[in-house]
Amino acid sequence: MSSEEKDAYVPSDVEAKWQKRWEERGTNTFTLDELRKAERPYFNLMMFPYPSAEGLHVGNIYAFTGADVHGRYQRLRGKQVFEPIGFDAFGIHSENFALKQGVNPMDLIPSNIRNFTRQLKRTGGMFDWEHTVDTTHPSYYKWTQWIFLKLFDAGLAERKEAPVNWCPSCMTVLANEQVIAGACERCGTPVEQRRIAQWFFKITRYAQRLLDNLDHIDWSESTRKAQGNWIGRSEGATLRFPILEEGGAESGEVVEVFTTRPDTVFGATYMVLSPEHPLVDRVTTPARHDAVDGYRSEASRKDLVARQKIDKTKTGVFTGGHCRNPATGEAIPVWIADYVLMEYGTGAIMAVPGHDERDFEFATEFELPIVRVVAAPGEGPDTPLTEAYVGPGALVNSGVFDGTDVRESVRAVTEWAAAHGWGDMRINYRLHDWCISRQRYWGPPIPIVHCDACGPVGVPESELPVILPRVEDFKPDASGISPLARVESWYRTRCPRCGADARRETDVSDTFLDSGWYFLRYPSTDFDDRAFDAELTNTWLPVDTYIGGNEHAVLHLMYARFLTMALHDLGHLDFEEPFVVFRAHGLITKDSSKMSKSRGNVVVPDPIIERFGADTFRMYLMFLGPFEEGGDYRDDGIQGPFGFLHRVWDTVLEAGDGAPDPDVERKLHRTIEQVTQQLPELGYNTAVAALMEYLNAVRSGGRAAVRAEIEPLVVLTAPFAPHIAEELWERLGHEHSIFDGANWPAFDPAKAAAEAVKIAVQVNGKLRGTVEVAAGADEATVVAAARADDNVSRHLEDMAERRVVFVQDRLVNFVVASTRP
RNA sequence: GCCGGGGUGGCGGAAUGGUAGACGCAGGGGACUUAAAAUCCCCUGGGAGCAAUCCCAUGUGGGUUCGAGUCCCACCCCCGGCACCA
Known part of the structure; x- marks a missing residue:
């Protein structure tokens, strides 16, 4: 009785024991010497957290656990895995919180960091606490300034x-x-x-x-797409429109516009400048001065976001001034409107209402002329336009270019403009x-x-x-x-x-400047006379795998790439891309909705870890759904992994010696194969399922396991549940940490091979039976066995067989037709 | 509007074009127990049938195929991000 009690799985005891051991033995930390001499270095990076006063939330733990599982797997494969963590603690969040609480951030942040550190240590992450960074510490930001x-x-x-957003109340x-x-x-x-x-x-x-570079870095597709869109390359031309004096003579000045459709320049019936455009004063006539000024101050009073998002109906005013359309030679009016953004292109556009939706809307609102310059097949130069036409066709009302297909016209018109000195090819980026x-x-x-x-x-x-x-x-x-x-x-x-x-x-x-280079600092925190040591940087960087949230897909990841590239060009780094592999993890929800304080559905980690242990919590988080897609947290579900770890524990403690059962051994090698394939792909939920399936096979019918069946399972489980794995590994008689050595079990295809396989038998694609045959059996054998099946033969009666489809070890399909009318 | 990801049992989720629903939760039945917990065994998509078995079923409608959750076309809905980008 007492010995049974002693041997029950008590997660809190096991976890406290091993967290202490890891710290004492330096299991997860590198000395400077070890960093220098690493032979198979693997830099496993996760996005460092902002240490909020609320403490670590489930989202953090989810992300860190996913990364940690990856790191521990690499370590079990014999890599020296450097897995640092730090704190991104500067910024307006901390500052506002400190203001609200009436404390100084210099006092607030260290206490938040202490709390985060305590919580992080409980989650069982393989963090190197000797190489942390705190962006608010002078020893770090010295190098940010550098x-x-x-x-x-x-x-x-x-x-x-x-321009910046300004709140006059909060000042x-x-x-x-x-x-x-x-x-x-x-x-x-x-x-x-x-x-x-x-x-x-x-x-x-x-x-x-x-x-x-996006083409040759191994990043999540969604992240690469987001970066591509953010950079927003667009090909077009800059065209120069001469400003006219009030009398109609050219003033010698020009308004430069960027357009992706220079071929529609014959349809430019007016121009629009952004209200902030420097030439607005120049083109505005005295009579229009007050109106223009009024509009500009109104526009400036609006914040940047409202201006871009809310004004769906277009506004604007006429400046009184004109430019000459260099293609048609005609004078066209110049307006200002806030739908033209100073930040993009040249801050001025030529408006082609016939073929641009925004310009069409504006021209309709202010009764400006709309000219068709592209005709779709079946349309002519005078076919009326009821909306902007942006499809294929040929140019019309465009002088010598009439009839030019739009696929040709951009190049043709740009060359013509360039030859006459009023235009150039131009590539523009949305990136600011x-x-x-x-x-x-x-x-x-x-x-x-x-x-x-x-x-x-x-x-x-x-x-x-x-x-x-x-x-x-x-x-x-x-x-x-x-x-x-x-x-x-x-x-x-x-x-x-x-x-x-x-x-x-x-x-x-x-x-974002603090977080734009922290990964460079981690290996070099032992130095205070350099931001990053050349030798260590060459050993450990670029980062092997970076895992983080897609909310940082554009800003943080773009800035980190830019800084790395710039430091490379300045001779400080040998590489220009910081992260060889980046994977975005999914979002974790609670009962199918986003966790938030207002919904009151926030999952608090501490009590869960106390009750079930970090191992169970980690395993459950990884089991919820595909790591790269996220999952739904339900309180009840944690019972699954909890029971699994209990059963692993009992099975190991009860295991005897002897030869493994052949069926169990086959299942074992299939499990090793699957888990070994899925862990690097972050297929954690299905890998955990495979572990459970294997344990079910080991214990099926209440059978007792032998050591050779269960010891590999302890290793396969270790990335998810490191504490219990260490404990069981030790109880199995090993002296060193399970993570100190390439202990990952080897997959043996011979042992995984099946002797007999079940084959689906279909008639016209419908399942009518299954037959068991020797693996690799040939078509004749399998078809004969299939015909012998009662139900199958019943469905083949009175039928004319047209063909038989045979898929080795999988299925037979009889394609038949009725012989009865 | 644009970009990305989705839509499969009561629920979370599995399925190289080849037996849809692995694994887990929840639920039901049983074994063990004085009892409970833990553990173990069995059942659990819908419908018809005593049963063998049959029919229906992966958002909707078409298509390709011997065979489609998976591929193609059109559409609907949900989630995340961006949004007057000329």
């Missing part, structure tokens, strides 16, 4: 004015995602637009390379330069000193880091500049170049 300086020195950072700049339907997400106040000088990284210079300035407190200060004489000067490397000072009053104010601008003692300094009085940059940088 990277800024490298880009600044290379001319990849520039300061320019750009702060808002990110686009904080603006809901034109209002501040926190206080509901309508958001305005302000123009502020900001720092940008010139990621657009890398647009084509970022796009081209990366604005890294934040007029907030909780981020790394941008390491720049502004000097009246020298302009912006980079802080010398020897003076890094520029420490973020502890400030009690870090609340943003109406000025729209960073709270650091109120700390005179901090921002007053001397110009590093000329020594004159100067002022530090008071903006901090975007958190």
